[in-house]
Amino acid sequence: DQQVKQNSPSLSVQEGRISILNCDYTNSMFDYFLWYKKYPAEGPTFLISISSIKDKNEDGRFTVFLNKSAKHLSLHIVPSQPGDSAVYFCAAWDSSYKLIFGSGTRLLVRP
Amino acid sequence: DTAVSQTPKYLVTQMGNDKSIKCEQNLGHDTMYWYKQDSKKFLKIMFSYNNKELIINETVPNRFSPKSPDKAHLNLHINSLELGDSAVYFCASSQDLGDLSETQYFGPGTRLLVL
Numbered sequence: 001d002q003q004v005k006q007n008s009p010s011l012s013v014q015e016g017r018i019s020i021l022n023c024d025y026t027n028s029m030f031d032y033f034l035w036y037k038k039y040p041a042e043g044p045t046f047l048i049s050i051s052s053i054k055d056k057n058e059d060g061r062f063t064v065f066l067n068k069s070a071k072h073l074s075l076h077i078v079p080s081q082p083g084d085s086a087v088y089f090c091a092a093w094d095s096s097y098k099l100i101f102g103s104g105t106r107l108l109v110r111p
Numbered sequence: 112d113t114a115v116s117q118t119p120k121y122l123v124t125q126m127g128n129d130k131s132i133k134c135e136q137n138l139g140h141d142t143m144y145w146y147k148q149d150s151k152k153f154l155k156i157m158f159s160y161n162n163k164e165l166i167i168n169e170t171v172p173n174r175f176s177p178k179s180p181d182k183a184h185l186n187l188h189i190n191s192l193e194l195g196d197s198a199v200y201f202c203a204s205s206q207d208l209g210d211l212s213e214t215q216y217f218g219p220g221t222r223l224l225v226l
Contacts, residue, residue, distance in 0.1 A: 032211040032212070041219060043115070043201050043203070043216075043219050043220055044217045046214040046216075049212065087152075099154075101153060102153070103152045
């Protein structure tokens with residue numbers, strides 16, 4: 001039973017437009033969330049995180065929104081650039097200090 | 112200078128063989144992890160070590176045995192390899208365990224194919 005779900009396996013966006021990647025979770029005890037970015041043949045790299053005491057965290061072109069009542073978070077990238085093309089993983093810390101990952105969304109930013 | 116490195120990057124082997132994957136981090140971190148990315152692309156924690164002590168041991172067959180000779184290394188030995196062991200294995204490290212804001216740094220992965 002997957003506690004972190006990314007229901008869109010892929011997303012294609014025009015350069016300069018906004019990319020919105022979605023993530024849902026089932027465990028209401030999760031209180032810290034992260035997004036990782038992964039290029040082919042590389043390991044995931046940390047992108048941005050959010051604590052459950054916030055509903056928004058922004059870092060440059062990247063913003064993460066958290067809706068606790070809906071158990072939903074999203075990553076917004078604006079403006080999208082071709083170098084943003086990668087797989088994006090949503091993750092949450094569980095109470096045993098394990099990172100629980102979603103299955104990832106492959107983003108393609110078209111020039 | 113690579114922060115978290117893994118060897119080998121690719122490993123093709125026959126069922127029943129025993130193999131090892133090595134991981135080294137030069138970040139001075141206290142905690143290291145092994146993850147498995149299966150065919151459905153989920154990254155799942157297998158083990159974590161903090162200061163050479165086993166902290167997390169998920170429901171993993173005992174054919175998998177991690178070994179941490181020192182804080183900078185966490186190796187994964189797999190006995191009697193099975194077809195279902197085919198996956199990408201990622202090593203990671205973080206400064207500590209228990210601080211939710213801690214970033215985990217991942218190695219490039221080892222692609223294991225069992226024939």
